[in-house]
Amino acid sequence: MAQICKEHSLGWTKGIRQSKVVWRNNGPFGTPSPTLYCRDTIYTAYAELCGPDDIIDTLQEYVNDCIKVGLAAATLTTIFASPGxxxxxxxxxxxxxxxxxxxxxxxxxxxxxxxxxxTGDWGKC
Known part of the structure; x- marks a missing residue:
């Protein structure tokens, strides 16, 4: 019986869109020209369960059902605010x-x- 850890996604939420300005010398006559770039952030909550493989793997259906019970007790909002x-x-x-x-x-x-x-890739806004 081996010890394993499995990560289970509990849910996600969109974070604040990030932005940055990049200055390049490609304006008229080689003057600095600003370009605004943006990217999205996604926050995902996870429950990591560690234990014997005969429980974590073999009883996967029961584990998944009980994860839902745990999530109902803790709520995603609370997990995102403070997982600990x-x-x-x-x-x-x-x-x-x-x-x-x-x-x-x-x-x-x-x-x-x-x-x-x-986070996603930087692209023009």
């Missing part, structure tokens, strides 16, 4: 749900919430 503060509520609801299926082995599961951001 949202973890206890998520973990309690998730483990309470899953313990009905695996009993005392629930203590072998670790839960960690994170928020990651991804």
């Amino acid at each position: 503060a949202a973890t206890p509520a998520f973990e309690a609801a998730f483990k309470g749900c899953l313990s009905a299926k695996i009993g005392d082995r629930i203590n072998e599961i670790g839960v960690h919430l994170t928020v990651k951001d991804t």
